[in-house]
Amino acid sequence: xxxxxxxxxxxxxxxxxxxxxxxxxxxxxxxxxxxxxxxxxxxxxxxxxxxxxxxxxxxxxxxxxxxxxxxxxxxxxxxxxxxxxxxxxxxxxxxxxxxxxxxxxxxxxxxxxxxxx
Amino acid sequence: xxxxxxxxxxxxxxxxxxxxxxxxxxxxxxxxxxxxxxxxxxxxxxxxxxxxxxxxxxxxxxxxxxxxxxxxxxxxxxxxxxxxxxxxxxxxxxxxxxxxxxxxxxxxxx
Numbered sequence: 001x002x003x004x005x006x007x008x009x010x011x012x013x014x015x016x017x018x019x020x021x022x023x024x025x026x027x028x029x030x031x032x033x034x035x036x037x038x039x040x041x042x043x044x045x046x047x048x049x050x051x052x053x054x055x056x057x058x059x060x061x062x063x064x065x066x067x068x069x070x071x072x073x074x075x076x077x078x079x080x081x082x083x084x085x086x087x088x089x090x091x092x093x094x095x096x097x098x099x100x101x102x103x104x105x106x107x108x109x110x111x112x113x114x115x116x117x
Numbered sequence: 118x119x120x121x122x123x124x125x126x127x128x129x130x131x132x133x134x135x136x137x138x139x140x141x142x143x144x145x146x147x148x149x150x151x152x153x154x155x156x157x158x159x160x161x162x163x164x165x166x167x168x169x170x171x172x173x174x175x176x177x178x179x180x181x182x183x184x185x186x187x188x189x190x191x192x193x194x195x196x197x198x199x200x201x202x203x204x205x206x207x208x209x210x211x212x213x214x215x216x217x218x219x220x221x222x223x224x225x226x227x
Binding site: 004042090109 | 160162
C-alpha cells in the first residue's frame with residue numbers, strides 16, 4: 001500500500017464550487033505539505049504543517065485553506081474554485097533527519113489532477 | 118518564486134550515454150535535493166547533498182555542489198530508457214523553506 005495517498009485522483013469542477021482534496025499518510029511523519037504543479041513552473045508550496053496544531057502559509061496560499069485533522073491527515077480546500085487553479089496538486093510528508101545540518105527528504109503522493117471549468 | 122533553476126529544460130540522449138543536468142539557486146542553503154518525476158506522477162527523492170559536501174554518489178547518480186557558485190549538477194551515468202523522466206532540484210534553507218525548480222525533462226532513447 002502507498003505511504004501517501006490522495007483522494008480524489010482526478011476531479012473536474014465548476015467555477016465557484018467548493019472542493020476539498022484529501023491526503024493521508026502512514027509514514028508517521030509530523031510534517032505535511034501541499035504543492036501545486038503547473039507546466040513549466042515546477043512545484044510551488046501552498047501550505048505546510050509541522051504538526052497537528054501548526055499551519056503555515058507557503059508561497060501561493062491565496063484562494064486555498066487547509067486543515068490538519070490528525071497527524072496522518074492533511075486536507076486542502078478551495079473555497080470558491082477558479083479556472084487558474086486548474087493544476088496538478090501534490091501532498092508530501094517529511095521527517096527531520098536530525099543530523100547536524102538538518103535536512104529531510106519529502107515523500108509525495110500520486111497527485112490529484114484538478115480541472116476548474 | 119522559484120529558487121532552483123534547472124538547465125537544460127529538456128535533454129535527449131541515447132541509451133548508454135551520460136546525462137548531466139544543472140541547477141542554480143539564489144540564496145544560501147542548508148541542503149540541496151534532487152527528485153525524479155515520471156509523467157504525471159508524484160516526485161521521488163533521489164539524493165540529498167548538504168551544504169558542507171561537495172560530491173555525493175548513489176548508484177549511477179553523482180551529484181556535485183558548489184556553494185560559491187550556488188550551483189549543483191546531477192550526472193546519470195550509463196543511462197537507460199527507464200531513466201526517462203523529469204528531474205527537479207530542490208533547495209532547503211535555514212528558514213525551513215524548500216523550493217523546487219522547474220525541472221529538466223530527460224528523454225533516453227533506446
